[in-house]
Amino acid sequence: MSSPLLGEFLRSHGVTRRDFLQFCTTTAALMGLSSAMVPRVAAALAQARRPSVIWLPFQECTGCTESITRAHGSTLESLIFQGISLDYQHTLQAAAGDAAERARETAMQENWGRYLLIVDGSIPTGNKGFSTIAGRDNLSLLQEAARGAAAIVALGSCAAFGGIPGADPNPTGAVAVSAIVKDKPIINVSGCPPIPVVITGVLTQYLTFGKLPELDALGRPRSFYGQTIHDRCYRRPFYERGQFADSFDDEGARQGWCLYKLGCRGPTTHNACATVKWNDGTSFPIEAGHGCIGCSEPGFWDKGGFYQPLSTGQWGSARTLGTAVGVGTALGVASAALARRRQKDAEGA
Amino acid sequence: MNLLDFARGPALQWSLVIFVVGVLWRLLGVLLLRTRKDLSEPRQAAAWKGLRLIALRSWPRKEFLGGTAFGEVMGYAFHIGFLLTLFFYVPHVLFFADIARGLFGTDLHGLTGLHWPTLPNGVVTLLSAISIAALVAVLIHRIVNPVKRLISNFDDYFSWLVTIAPLATGMAAFAHLGGWPYERLLAVHLLSAELLLVWFPFGKLMHAFTIFVARGSTGMLFERKGASL
Numbered sequence: 001m002s003s004p005l006l007g008e009f010l011r012s013h014g015v016t017r018r019d020f021l022q023f024c025t026t027t028a029a030l031m032g033l034s035s036a037m038v039p040r041v042a043a044a045l046a047q048a049r050r051p052s053v054i055w056l057p058f059q060e061c062t063g064c065t066e067s068i069t070r071a072h073g074s075t076l077e078s079l080i081f082q083g084i085s086l087d088y089q090h091t092l093q094a095a096a097g098d099a100a101e102r103a104r105e106t107a108m109q110e111n112w113g114r115y116l117l118i119v120d121g122s123i124p125t126g127n128k129g130f131s132t133i134a135g136r137d138n139l140s141l142l143q144e145a146a147r148g149a150a151a152i153v154a155l156g157s158c159a160a161f162g163g164i165p166g167a168d169p170n171p172t173g174a175v176a177v178s179a180i181v182k183d184k185p186i187i188n189v190s191g192c193p194p195i196p197v198v199i200t201g202v203l204t205q206y207l208t209f210g211k212l213p214e215l216d217a218l219g220r221p222r223s224f225y226g227q228t229i230h231d232r233c234y235r236r237p238f239y240e241r242g243q244f245a246d247s248f249d250d251e252g253a254r255q256g257w258c259l260y261k262l263g264c265r266g267p268t269t270h271n272a273c274a275t276v277k278w279n280d281g282t283s284f285p286i287e288a289g290h291g292c293i294g295c296s297e298p299g300f301w302d303k304g305g306f307y308q309p310l311s312t313g314q315w316g317s318a319r320t321l322g323t324a325v326g327v328g329t330a331l332g333v334a335s336a337a338l339a340r341r342r343q344k345d346a347e348g349a
Numbered sequence: 350m351n352l353l354d355f356a357r358g359p360a361l362q363w364s365l366v367i368f369v370v371g372v373l374w375r376l377l378g379v380l381l382l383r384t385r386k387d388l389s390e391p392r393q394a395a396a397w398k399g400l401r402l403i404a405l406r407s408w409p410r411k412e413f414l415g416g417t418a419f420g421e422v423m424g425y426a427f428h429i430g431f432l433l434t435l436f437f438y439v440p441h442v443l444f445f446a447d448i449a450r451g452l453f454g455t456d457l458h459g460l461t462g463l464h465w466p467t468l469p470n471g472v473v474t475l476l477s478a479i480s481i482a483a484l485v486a487v488l489i490h491r492i493v494n495p496v497k498r499l500i501s502n503f504d505d506y507f508s509w510l511v512t513i514a515p516l517a518t519g520m521a522a523f524a525h526l527g528g529w530p531y532e533r534l535l536a537v538h539l540l541s542a543e544l545l546l547v548w549f550p551f552g553k554l555m556h557a558f559t560i561f562v563a564r565g566s567t568g569m570l571f572e573r574k575g576a577s578l
Binding site: 228230231239240241242244260261267268270298299303308309310318320321323324325327328329331332333335336337339340343344 | 351353354362365366369370371372373374375376377378379380381382383439440443447453467468469470471473525530531532535
């Protein structure tokens, strides 16, 4: 199927060469590429054919879609995103019902082995009726679509790690894409939701170099998830100086001190929020006065209270320690009694 | 479950249980031993006055100063640095506050009305560095000194290792050394502290609980016999 070049598409939408190069420079920097690579990124991106993308939303809240489509306004990131040939996304597309499903099947057939599959939401493995699209369960839809995909982007923490649907007690048996698909490259773009520029960055890299970015141990692009929020946080100097806000309305909070004591998960969370920020680079949660909740990490929902400091241990119960005290006391008394008897025997002998 | 979850969860709970059981077992096992009746006439009726030996032995005696000064200085440097780091570093204080919450349903402030003061991170870093330096110095002294080397056994070296490990890993976590992710450094630090807890009751580290009891009972014995303290 013939599709316009991405460069032509952007020009037709009023994107100037200057804006385009600025986007390429930013994206190259975010991907950890040298400035010498910018012309190559720009040239490759301008000449790229709009890739066919099939987006399957499963057990999700549509937050990831909201994030990526940047509902607040049209940006170059959103245009790059529009620049792809999004052949199926049941939230965004105009078609519905059989027409929508036919569009998906047609796109899959015409681009078999070449299309990019984006999945957001986790996949229920319990009752098949927990989540269905056009009467089909999520598991079989994913398995079918994955077979013809060149690569899969697991968008958001639900698709990447199971997310909130997979949180204890996980009533639907929700799992991540990687738990089901084993024979295709999977890029986990985690976050609840993920940062828009991260998905466009991954798409740009794919369009530019025809290959997937370098991934970390959790399958996330290293260029965006290589460092922790804490590493890049502007409040880090306060942490180093031991200046912490004790509550959300005390003097420390007003002074913008570190939110560690209020449960900030920055030190254990890998994401680019502190550098890329949100809403056109306006701010990120810590800048808005709330600690990071670690949403781009696996199992973030089950890691204790969001307002408990990171140093918090999972102690079990006071009963466990109480039992330990009882056992220790009994052992001590018993061993002393044994020793006393031996002493007495020795004295008697 | 990742390494940090393991370190903060089951490893922490089990190491605490082993620590509590072990300490009580050993402490009560010693304290409840039968003391042999002393039939001799006491030289000093008020034997309890010998308890002052607890304080007296904490300071070097002039006549032995030449031989003990190094150990005393290094001992104080290590212990002060270690204890201040342990009890006044902000994340540690939060950690202990959480124990109180787990046990009593409220933190220390709610329990006592008192605020637990903390030290600035720079001060804690310096104190930790002093502690590590003192530990390295005493290890070298132990190895170089022929008598100390002769009387040292596995317990001495292993106790040294599990003591310096939390200090070293804590500093590594604080400084983000080695290019490791913070959570892995934090997990290793927690695991090293848990190793210390597990080994504590069964090796020479138990002196933290027995030293003052031993000094007190020795002092009372000496006092009863009329010996000079």
